[in-house]
Amino acid sequence: MATSIDISDLNIYYGDFLAVEGVDMTIRARSVTAFIGPSGCGKSTFLRSLNRMHEVIPGARVEGKVVVDGQSLYDPSIDPVAVRRQIGMVFQRPNPFPTMSIYDNVLAGNRLNAKRMKKSEADDIVERSLRGANLWTEVKDRLGKPGMGLSGGQQQRLCIARAIAVEPQVLLMDEPCSALDPISTAAIEDLIHELKSDYTIVIVTHNMQQAARVSDDTGFFNLKAAGQPGHLVEFNATSKVFSNPDDPSTEAYISGRFG
Amino acid sequence: MATSIDISDLNIYYGDFLAVEGVDMTIRARSVTAFIGPSGCGKSTFLRSLNRMHEVIPGARVEGKVVVDGQSLYDPSIDPVAVRRQIGMVFQRPNPFPTMSIYDNVLAGNRLNAKRMKKSEADDIVERSLRGANLWTEVKDRLGKPGMGLSGGQQQRLCIARAIAVEPQVLLMDEPCSALDPISTAAIEDLIHELKSDYTIVIVTHNMQQAARVSDDTGFFNLKAAGQPGHLVEFNATSKVFSNPDDPSTEAYISGRFG
Amino acid sequence: SAGNADDGDAASGSNDLAGQLAGGGASSQEAAQAAWIVGFQEANPDVTVTFDPIGSGGGRENFISGAFPFAGSDAYLTDDEGELTAATERCNGEAPVEIPNYVSPIALIFNVEGVDELNLAPETVAGIFAGEITEWDAPEIARDNPDADLPSAGINAVHRSDESGTTENFTHYLDVVAGGAWTAGAVEVWPEEFGGEGAQGTSGVVSAVKSGTNSIGYADASQAGGLAVANVGVGSDFVGPTADAAAKILDVSPRVEGRDDSSIVFDLDYETDEAGVYPIVLTSYLLACPTYSGDEAEAGELTKAYLTYVVSEDGQAFGAEEAGSAPLSDELRSEVSDLVEGITVE
Amino acid sequence: MSTTTTARSAPTAVSRRGDAVFAGLATGAGLLIMLALAGVAIFLIIEGVPAISASGEQAYGKDNIVLYVWPLLFGTLLAAVIALLIATPLAIGVALVISHYAPRRVARPLGYLIDLLAAVPSVVYGLWGRAVLAPAILPAYAWLADHLGWLPFFDGPARTGRTILTAAIVLAVMALPIITAICREVFLQTPRIHEEAALALGATRWEMIRMTVFPYARSGVISAVMLGLGRALGETMAVAMVLSASGIITIDLISAENPSTIAANIALNFGNASGTKINVLIFSGLVLFVVSFAVNFLGRWIAARGQVKA
Amino acid sequence: MSLIDERPVAATPAPAAMALVAPQIPAYAPLLAAVLATGLAALAGLLLGWSLVAVVLTAWALLVVGLPAWSAAIEGERRAKDRLVTTVVWSTFALAMVPLASLVWEVVANGHAVISAEFLTYDMRGVLGAGGGIYHALMGTLVITALATAISVPIGVLAAIYLIEYGKGNRLARTITFLVDVMTGIPSIVAGLFAFAVFTLIFGPGVRLGIGGAVALSVLMIPIVVRATEEMLKLVPEELREAAYALGVPKWRTIVKVVLPTALGGIVTGVTLAIARVAGETAPLLIIVGTTTTLNLNPFDGRMATLPVFIFSSVTTGGKYDAEQTARAWGAALVLVAIVMTLNLLARAVGRAFSPRTGR
Ligand SMILES: Nc1ncnc2c1ncn2[C@@H]1O[C@H](COP(=O)(O)OP(=O)(O)OP(=O)(O)O)[C@@H](O)[C@H]1O
Ligand SMILES: Nc1ncnc2c1ncn2[C@@H]1O[C@H](COP(=O)(O)OP(=O)(O)OP(=O)(O)O)[C@@H](O)[C@H]1O
Ligand SMILES: [Mg+2]
Numbered sequence A, B: 001m002a003t004s005i006d007i008s009d010l011n012i013y014y015g016d017f018l019a020v021e022g023v024d025m026t027i028r029a030r031s032v033t034a035f036i037g038p039s040g041c042g043k044s045t046f047l048r049s050l051n052r053m054h055e056v057i058p059g060a061r062v063e064g065k066v067v068v069d070g071q072s073l074y075d076p077s078i079d080p081v082a083v084r085r086q087i088g089m090v091f092q093r094p095n096p097f098p099t100m101s102i103y104d105n106v107l108a109g110n111r112l113n114a115k116r117m118k119k120s121e122a123d124d125i126v127e128r129s130l131r132g133a134n135l136w137t138e139v140k141d142r143l144g145k146p147g148m149g150l151s152g153g154q155q156q157r158l159c160i161a162r163a164i165a166v167e168p169q170v171l172l173m174d175e176p177c178s179a180l181d182p183i184s185t186a187a188i189e190d191l192i193h194e195l196k197s198d199y200t201i202v203i204v205t206h207n208m209q210q211a212a213r214v215s216d217d218t219g220f221f222n223l224k225a226a227g228q229p230g231h232l233v234e235f236n237a238t239s240k241v242f243s244n245p246d247d248p249s250t251e252a253y254i255s256g257r258f259g
Numbered sequence C: 001s002a003g004n005a006d007d008g009d010a011a012s013g014s015n016d017l018a019g020q021l022a023g024g025g026a027s028s029q030e031a032a033q034a035a036w037i038v039g040f041q042e043a044n045p046d047v048t049v050t051f052d053p054i055g056s057g058g059g060r061e062n063f064i065s066g067a068f069p070f071a072g073s074d075a076y077l078t079d080d081e082g083e084l085t086a087a088t089e090r091c092n093g094e095a096p097v098e099i100p101n102y103v104s105p106i107a108l109i110f111n112v113e114g115v116d117e118l119n120l121a122p123e124t125v126a127g128i129f130a131g132e133i134t135e136w137d138a139p140e141i142a143r144d145n146p147d148a149d150l151p152s153a154g155i156n157a158v159h160r161s162d163e164s165g166t167t168e169n170f171t172h173y174l175d176v177v178a179g180g181a182w183t184a185g186a187v188e189v190w191p192e193e194f195g196g197e198g199a200q201g202t203s204g205v206v207s208a209v210k211s212g213t214n215s216i217g218y219a220d221a222s223q224a225g226g227l228a229v230a231n232v233g234v235g236s237d238f239v240g241p242t243a244d245a246a247a248k249i250l251d252v253s254p255r256v257e258g259r260d261d262s263s264i265v266f267d268l269d270y271e272t273d274e275a276g277v278y279p280i281v282l283t284s285y286l287l288a289c290p291t292y293s294g295d296e297a298e299a300g301e302l303t304k305a306y307l308t309y310v311v312s313e314d315g316q317a318f319g320a321e322e323a324g325s326a327p328l329s330d331e332l333r334s335e336v337s338d339l340v341e342g343i344t345v346e
Numbered sequence D: 001m002s003t004t005t006t007a008r009s010a011p012t013a014v015s016r017r018g019d020a021v022f023a024g025l026a027t028g029a030g031l032l033i034m035l036a037l038a039g040v041a042i043f044l045i046i047e048g049v050p051a052i053s054a055s056g057e058q059a060y061g062k063d064n065i066v067l068y069v070w071p072l073l074f075g076t077l078l079a080a081v082i083a084l085l086i087a088t089p090l091a092i093g094v095a096l097v098i099s100h101y102a103p104r105r106v107a108r109p110l111g112y113l114i115d116l117l118a119a120v121p122s123v124v125y126g127l128w129g130r131a132v133l134a135p136a137i138l139p140a141y142a143w144l145a146d147h148l149g150w151l152p153f154f155d156g157p158a159r160t161g162r163t164i165l166t167a168a169i170v171l172a173v174m175a176l177p178i179i180t181a182i183c184r185e186v187f188l189q190t191p192r193i194h195e196e197a198a199l200a201l202g203a204t205r206w207e208m209i210r211m212t213v214f215p216y217a218r219s220g221v222i223s224a225v226m227l228g229l230g231r232a233l234g235e236t237m238a239v240a241m242v243l244s245a246s247g248i249i250t251i252d253l254i255s256a257e258n259p260s261t262i263a264a265n266i267a268l269n270f271g272n273a274s275g276t277k278i279n280v281l282i283f284s285g286l287v288l289f290v291v292s293f294a295v296n297f298l299g300r301w302i303a304a305r306g307q308v309k310a
Numbered sequence E: 001m002s003l004i005d006e007r008p009v010a011a012t013p014a015p016a017a018m019a020l021v022a023p024q025i026p027a028y029a030p031l032l033a034a035v036l037a038t039g040l041a042a043l044a045g046l047l048l049g050w051s052l053v054a055v056v057l058t059a060w061a062l063l064v065v066g067l068p069a070w071s072a073a074i075e076g077e078r079r080a081k082d083r084l085v086t087t088v089v090w091s092t093f094a095l096a097m098v099p100l101a102s103l104v105w106e107v108v109a110n111g112h113a114v115i116s117a118e119f120l121t122y123d124m125r126g127v128l129g130a131g132g133g134i135y136h137a138l139m140g141t142l143v144i145t146a147l148a149t150a151i152s153v154p155i156g157v158l159a160a161i162y163l164i165e166y167g168k169g170n171r172l173a174r175t176i177t178f179l180v181d182v183m184t185g186i187p188s189i190v191a192g193l194f195a196f197a198v199f200t201l202i203f204g205p206g207v208r209l210g211i212g213g214a215v216a217l218s219v220l221m222i223p224i225v226v227r228a229t230e231e232m233l234k235l236v237p238e239e240l241r242e243a244a245y246a247l248g249v250p251k252w253r254t255i256v257k258v259v260l261p262t263a264l265g266g267i268v269t270g271v272t273l274a275i276a277r278v279a280g281e282t283a284p285l286l287i288i289v290g291t292t293t294t295l296n297l298n299p300f301d302g303r304m305a306t307l308p309v310f311i312f313s314s315v316t317t318g319g320k321y322d323a324e325q326t327a328r329a330w331g332a333a334l335v336l337v338a339i340v341m342t343l344n345l346l347a348r349a350v351g352r353a354f355s356p357r358t359g360r
């Protein structure tokens, strides 16, 4: 079910501004890959280029190759909407749809694509996804209530449930815990551990400890200088990055000497 | 000229919300007092209650005593406008008046009281204040230009010049350097050192090193828990707070274990 | 339709006429037409008649274009702008029917403190409205009103600010009778150089006089409301604007010469000194075709029936009661009725 | 969660017909608006142009269309300008009450009250102005004529309340909520940091407003006034019902002889107009359109320029 | 460098104690001044036989001069000026309320007497004097306003969607935004003339149709709807759109199913306000719809009565039954004001109920 992603020589632009330059990496299937780096180095930008969310921003564009399952993502024949169904995304700030109940939020991806579903089938998807997001027991008695009524951590898990309800192959997460308290954070880290048996997971985090805890591979992004594009400094197994990085600037960053 | 401030049992409210609870301290004349603490613990709120700027916010009020020069600041006979003239304030973001020139910005406070000033007298005040704020040499050739045209650090020093132009006795500064680059920060820290021979200075800062560098006394504020009011945990000589604090949470904060 | 549309049981004439009749034209006729429509519809509950008070010019225009089967007009058709020819063409080459149906005295209404009766000679009227006589206690006024307690106050002369037949008839009267005191001729739009307060429509003039102080204005007598009306000098007499006095003017006025038989139109004799005639009068006409055919047959049927009612004794009386117009004299009415009777529908 | 599902459709190109249709609809609606505005101009020109050669009878007794429209334009501008002279200071005061003076809890309801002024239909203002205001204000005009008669504006004689000044007062009441609403917004947008800077220097509330709020809001206030002017220029019924018009040019504000306004003149004469007279009235409407377009254009332009600066 | 050397002020011996206490007039001073001013003016008025207006003006003048003078004597010039401005500013508000209060009072006082079941359910067919009602005008206003809404809302909302979701700052969008702004200033009579010109060109001279009125009102209504919708769409957080895109939802479905529902409350408020604004329009209807005494529900066939035009023609027709007509006009005005103000308040309520949910 899950898929690996090959990125080669990727340049990412906002209009004329080159935000990320020359990234090459391979993201392994059924593993957790973490991106770290100082603010503004292009982690989010890069992440969003993996499911063509980047081009949603006016003027934004991409050069280079992202190959998923043998298909080049930026091939003109590819439908970005279909790409996003296969490669789900969770954002920094939990963003459930305010007009929908918890139940409808989970089904949003299915429903908004005008799929007709039997009630039993829908119930099934909701339960399966909420269980998958470790939220079922907390909300099963109030599925009809608005999703906005949950706590921040619950909302974030609701967003994860919503993302996995459409059964993507890859799950991208952009600082999913940075708006959350420590308990919610722990809950989501646990969840990531569980999800990785089914999904390819890519996570951006500011929290080095979190990267160390949850990821198998880690990529370190950096800026050469202010105003310069971000680039991938090092991409290695997490254990290696945190104990014995190849690049001195990686070590400097991890040991807190800058950033 | 400078004055000490005695605060006893001060509670500060926003409407019904108690933001800061039970503060007791004495701020010494002609010294620099720094307040540190995690975000939201009420440092700014407390600072603003020292020159009755707090009540500018609708619904905001104060209980308890602030005694300056033997006069209780919150006594009904006290004129808040007079208080603010004697106790000047510099804000986190530099806020020169956008429609005024540098010259007029410096004189803004003086003009309020003395409608007619001789040109020579005005020139005098401007030069003295700008020199006092270490800005004179940088701007003396463009006093007629708008204040907004300066760099952030220069703007902040312009605001300091404006504050000292009315010759207050106390100067309150709320994170005056947090919007500035390191060089501007150093310039302002130098300035604080110089000013303290004439003024009683109170400064809020997020930067522990800065507190250690510039202040004589340090107050550490903290929250007991989220949603609870902030309170003063410890108030001591800076050297003591940073080497051998009374309270374990102070030490935890200073050593970076939380916040 | 709304609740009160079904009061057809009151219909006396069990006529089986039905359909819609839409005419329009002179707004001076509006109030009278509203009354006639009510009277006619009461007798013919299945007919809906409308009269659009779009002005005489609009009425003639729409009559000629065929949009209206009949129209009301304060002026008769002439060939000054080819209207008579065009109307003849519209009526398949027959000269159109033109009949007087609405005669109304134009009253000089006034609101002056302490004055209930006022006699005004024609020259005085002209002087006041031309802005020459500006004080109520001016000698010209005082001379004719020896008993009145005239205030020494300025005169607020109110005139129509819009284009109107009332203004035209009034200024025509002044032009004819007041000699040198009135220099603007007969006009539909008030000449601005004479000044005075301008008010919109008859009701505007009435309410301006009512709410102003020491005001005077001219308006259809029927709308004078509670205001006092002046007597106008005729010969050596002063005559008030009663319906009878106004109706008489048609009896003393000559018919316009050289018209077709189907046209009964007058040149009003403002200068008359016949006793009991009130000379400031608005006469309005109805225009129709002598024959209606083809598509217009149904409309023609209704037009004939409606016009018959309007010029009937009942109709004229109802108009006088509701709208304050002066009923046609019996003699004139029968002549007019014969013309309407002669309208044929093919 | 390891259930194997049916072979999933790989990301492939699908026709985005829904998107294209919807985008087309939305763009079409936008273009339609441009078209509508152009249509207003074009149709007015088509129907107004025949009036250019009108004269005499056809031009309501005037020799040509310019002589007919000019006094109306004068009256329109006069009434609107007086209305603004009255409304602007009031609106600024009211906006200050709502933004800076009233306690926050009552500021909102006070704002609603002002908005209700904008909600009253203009025909009701006309009714009120005609039946209530005009008679009530006549004594004031008499007083003005007696005491300030040496000013050309108050020459009098005051014999009716239905003067251009009364019309302007009604227009002021109608323009007030518009000006207030915009002033209120820009006053509220004054950066808090600047207000606090002034207060911290020991400024009183008024000094703070003068130092920070007014300079900041200046272009906003100007554009608000322009929009109010637009409203006052175009208002029809209230003027039509309140004003006794003679169609002359005068700056005497309280006499019985008053200039008319374009909009009111159209409303009053349109019903009775036929033939070329309709074209004449539409032509005057075209003039009004051009003037109010220009005024609004200017207002928006000033506002837009102000935004860049702020 | 030594600051002391450069600062002559520092040389002044023994700095004075802080002057924090300023003499103040008591907190109740404004109230007291107001009461005193009113009392004095009333007394003078009674003695000299002034009118109420003169008394109020005098009281106001006394307050505006007296309070600042008192303050100037005790608190100093700056405080006095502050008080003067405060008094003046509140006075402007009070003055602005005078017409509203007077208008509402007059409309209710003059209008309530004729309001009855008959007044609301009968038309004016066959009525000359007393009696009859505004049913036809009420229905005409409803039909024409509903039609105008049906035309304006889809166009307005779609155009706003174009501006916010598709055009986003491109040249066309900027032009349209600007034109929409300018369009809000089109005089209503011009909108009426526009509709008249269009329908005359199509149907020939003298045409009067309800639909023409709806078109004219749409010209006035569309820009209001566009502005309101635009503002609301701007408030919808970008992250909601992104959340939908990330679920593989096409853009148009995102707009229809996520963005519009989120902004619905504000859009409904805007539309309601727009309806309230045009429901009271008179001039365009006078020109293109005309009026009639009989109920006509078909906007494609002939004249229709509407409340505003009914009011206007009732007071301007005059004649024998002027009093009855004027009474009916006030009654209709009361109904119209009630409708429009209710719509306004409703709009606020809707707006508040649906106000964009930020946070939790
Ligand atoms: N919408 C945008 N338009 C233009 N430039 C952008 C946009 N979003 C981000 N950028 C720029 O792209 C660069 C990379 O930004 P990005 O948000 O990817 O950084 P990041 O590593 O995610 O930072 P953070 O840790 O703060 O989230 C930055 O220079 C940023 O200013
Ligand atoms: N205008 C306000 N209205 C209501 N509550 C406020 C307001 N300003 C601050 N607060 C609350 O008062 C508490 C103290 O805030 P304050 O800004 O004083 O904290 P701080 O220590 O200065 O934080 P920071 O370091 O982020 O500046 C917080 O809980 C804050 O939410
Ligand atoms: Mg980021």
Ligand SMILES: [Mg+2]
Residues within 6 Å of the ligand: B043, B044, B045, B174
């Ligand atoms: Mg703070």
